[in-house]
Amino acid sequence: MYQPNGEAQQKSAPQGAAAPYPNGNNHQNLNGNNNGINTTIEPWSTGLCDCFKDPTNCLFTWCCPCVSFGQIAEVVDKGNPSCVVAGLTWYALGIFGCSCLYSCTYRTKLRAMYSLQEDPCADFLVHCCCMSCALCQEYRELKIRGVDPSIGWQANGDRWNRAAATTPPTANPGMTR
Known part of the structure; x- marks a missing residue:
C-alpha cells in the first residue's frame, strides 16, 4: 500500500499534496532503459471479478454506477471534472447506451497513472461487457494505493x-568508524 512520504510532488495536487504513485519496487521493466520514464508494467492489485472483496463498493456500484464512476473520474483527473459533473455526463451518455465510451477512457488514464496491465482485454471491451466489475476494480485499485x-x-x-x-524527516547516517 502507498505510504505518502512527501517526496513525490505533483503540479496539480492540492496545496502540494504528495502524489499516490507506485514506489517502483517489484515491477517488470519492459525495455531495460528508463530514461526517466516509467516503462514498467504491473498487474492490477485485484482481479476484474473480485467485486466481493469490497462488498460495500460492489453494492453501491451496482445500484449507483454513475456516482461510483464520478468518484473515480474526479480522482483520476485530479479534481476536474467534479464527481457530480462526471457522474451526470456518464448518466446522460448511458441513456443512449454510450457510457462505456466515456468510462473506458478513465480506465485507460488509471492504467497509465499506475502502469497497469491492459487486462483481461482492451479497456473498451472491459467497460462494454463488464461495466460494474470494471468500476469496482478501479475503485479498489485506488483504495489499495492510498486514494x-x-x-x-x-x-x-x-x-x-x-x-x-x-x-518526521529521516536523517542519512553520517560517517562511521
Whole structure:
C-alpha cells in the first residue's frame, strides 16, 4: 500500500499534496532503459471479478454506477471534472447506451497513472461487457494505493498534506568508524 512520504510532488495536487504513485519496487521493466520514464508494467492489485472483496463498493456500484464512476473520474483527473459533473455526463451518455465510451477512457488514464496491465482485454471491451466489475476494480485499485475516491480529490490532497507534515524527516547516517 502507498505510504505518502512527501517526496513525490505533483503540479496539480492540492496545496502540494504528495502524489499516490507506485514506489517502483517489484515491477517488470519492459525495455531495460528508463530514461526517466516509467516503462514498467504491473498487474492490477485485484482481479476484474473480485467485486466481493469490497462488498460495500460492489453494492453501491451496482445500484449507483454513475456516482461510483464520478468518484473515480474526479480522482483520476485530479479534481476536474467534479464527481457530480462526471457522474451526470456518464448518466446522460448511458441513456443512449454510450457510457462505456466515456468510462473506458478513465480506465485507460488509471492504467497509465499506475502502469497497469491492459487486462483481461482492451479497456473498451472491459467497460462494454463488464461495466460494474470494471468500476469496482478501479475503485479498489485506488483504495489499495492510498486514494479514497469517496472523499474526492481535494480531501485526499489534504489528507496527504497532513500525513507529510506529521512524518518526521529521516536523517542519512553520517560517517562511521
